[in-house]
Amino acid sequence: METRVTTSRLPSAKVEDLISAGDIRPFVGFKDTSFFPSLFKSSAPPEAGPIAATLPLPPHNPPVTNTMSKRVKARSTTGRAEGPYRCVDRFESLAKEDLPGKDTLDKLFTFAVERFGDSPCLGTRELLSEENEKQPNGKIFKKLILGDYKWLSYNQVNSLVNQFGRGLAALGQEPKSTIAIFCETRAEWMITAQTCFRHNFPLVTFYATLGEEAIAFGLNETGVSHLVTSAELLETKLKNVLPSIPKLKHIIYVDQKKVNNEGYPAGLSIHSMQAVQDLGALPENMGQELVKPQPTDLAVIMYTSGSTGRPKGVVIVHSNLIAGMTGQCERIPGLGPKDIYIGYLPLAHVLEMTAEISCVTYGCPIGYSSPHTLSDQSSKIKRGSKGDSTVLKPTLMAAVPEILDRINKNVMSKVQEMSYVQKMLFNMGYRYKLKQIMRGYDAPLCNALLFTKVKKLLGGRVRLMLSGGAPLSAATQRFMNVCFCCPVGQGYGLTETCGAGTITEVADNSTGRVGAPLICCEVRLRDWAEGGYTSKDKPNPRGEILIGGPNVTMGYYKYESKDEDFFVDEKGQRWFCTGDVGEVHPDGCLQIVDRKKDLVKLQAGEYVSLGKVESALKNSSLIDNICVYANSDQNYIISFVVPNQKKLMELAKQGGLLAPWEEICTNPKMETEVLREIKEVAAKIKLQRFEIPTKVHLSPEPWTPETGLVTDAFKLKRKELKNHYRHHIERMYSGK
Secondary structure (H helix, E strand, O other): OOOOOEOOOOOOOOHHHOOOOOOOHHHOOOOOOOOOOOOOOOOOOOOOOOOOOOOOOOOOOHHHHHHHHHOOOEEEOOOOOOOOEEEHHHOOOOOOOOOOOOOOHHHHHHHHHHHHOOOEEEEEEEEEEEEEEEOOOOOEEEEEEEEEEEEEEHHHHHHHHHHHHHHHHHOOOOOOOOEEEEOOOOHHHHHHHHHHHHHOOOEEEEOOOOOHHHHHHHHHHHOOOEEEEOHHHHHHHHOOOHHHOOOOOEEEEOOOOOOOOOOOOOOOEEEEHHHHHHHHOOHHHOOOOOOOOOOOOEEEEEEOOOOOOOOOEEEEEHHHHHHHHHHHHHOOOOOOOOOOEEEOOOOOOHHHHHHHHHHHHOOOOEEEOOOOOOOOOOOOEOOOOOOHHHHHOOOEEEEOHHHHHHHHHHHHHHHHOOOHHHHHHHHHHHHHHHHHHHHOOOOHHHHHHHHHHHHHHHOOOOOEEEEEOOOOOHHHHHHHHHHOOOOEEEEEOOHHHOOOOEEOOOOOOOOOOOEEEOOOOEEEEEOEHHHOEOOOOOOOOEEEEEEEOOOOOOOEOOOHHHHHHEEEOOOOOEEEEEEEEEEEOOOOOEEEEEEHHHEEEOOOOOEEEHHHHHHHHOOOOOEEEEEEEEOOOOOOEEEEEEEOHHHHHHHHHHOOOOOOHHHHHHOHHHHHHHHHHHHHHHHHOOOOHHHOOOEEEEOOOOOOHHHOOEOOOOOEOHHHHHHHOHHHHHHHHOOO
């Protein structure tokens, strides 16, 4: 149940790998007369139409925009404050299908192939060469030189899907029997998924960052006999645990390179994807009868990355996904062939998966990328060569608050280094454009002089970002609107609701909210008196968020003890209890205000919302990430901080401390400086005394999915963090 606010999980890589936000190399030339470096060639403006949760404000008619922004978007079906709340555009009944008669995923793909035929569907960049580059610290980084995108048309993908499905059947894969995929985001992932949907092979998905033990657990729990993976994951994560997965008989790796079959358990066969497709193209295998899925058939068992405890498999049938995508697409007007989507977030996440299936359905090409190659400054791109965004020039992309916050901090840090005149002009331009946006206008001159080159860091054509994974601060949202010349939408959904819940409307220019319920579902508030949230709260009703509708999934696979989170009401509608606390505004839009599991009662009886405190303190330019810890038998809270390396190094230098990064982080004087910064930020945002951490431990290493301390969405794994820092918790609470 860890998939929280909005659309997508963070990809499985370090934050610095995304847009190089950590060292902001794109902004090295910030002090030239144009304020930003000329890193990119100019590109033509996009032709694409509007596509996602919050779109550009029409410059020609702001009164209409403002009227639409202020309209009531959802209202209670009972008239009561607790709801349920439904979208006013589909108030009488909840939507189940976007395209009439297309009630299973295979029908959506067949429809797309018939409609878009020879149009580009899935694109992958050509690998030209690889080089090992030695870093100043002695580490060796692999650098890539990549060529242009090579595209598969809809017809070509359709042929591969048919061949791969028949090849899997020839290897013994049966309809309605599960098959697993453990692979990075790439075209072969989507080809595998469409193969499974067409041939009625329920697909079991795992994040590429899951550990060996979690993967073995999921494969054994689902009893799969066939697994699709990559050569790298096969060698690095799977090989050691294969002896403990006795039911697994066939492994298919998606790469072109050859895998050495030595060292694998007896009875286990290793195949390339190409070999299986060739098998499916043989005449004797082409006449196999196709068992088409029904709406109630199992489509996916999606294993969560697990913010607490072991991963859980969410059971999703075809009708769940169809309903969820119906709700999402209603808020995405104009999605079609004029758009280009860049796919780099984990496809094992329901929102990325449904977003890409929607793109395929409506003819929007998907160019695949990775966190390591996304921009010119990404970790695997050789200096001087082009990252994926520069080549693809996407119009649509997803991001997460962690990245957007980092970009915000670092760009504004460079602004502070400008001359007085440059800083004044930048701030004037920023404030002017912000006012124009709030009025419903744009500011073309400011864009041309100040912000266009920033926008080109992601290819120059991105007109919409959809933020997911956690609440996005109003300041960061406005910053992205202004400096990157594109709107940033928010929404709310969970794996258990097929990623569908709420998304902000096209004309909604508010911040801090996640929009009104989608047309496929409705939202209720359940009182949580212990936490102080009820439907009688003023000025707006608050409570635990419950989501109901045809997009609510069927529960957890072999995990009945957690199925109390699901229930069916007297009308036969399924509901999911999210554990998140929301507030419904008068226009029917939802705001996420807390999380039940994040609330801890201190010794003196005060309740501390850990998530609230963390979100507030991350506004500090000195803090890249923070975890607040509270012990119920103590009367104060403590914290673990991943500091901003550049800022802390500068602070250490000012204090006369010249030492390696690790020593700076363990220096008591630096802990004192970070605590002082925490108290200053807390005072500005008026945190209560008991909400302010009194002690801090600095971590020299960032928290990434690879460390096991955060999920793929970069959500904190509190249990793992507690175990990891147990010694420091004891030290800080013992007064040492």
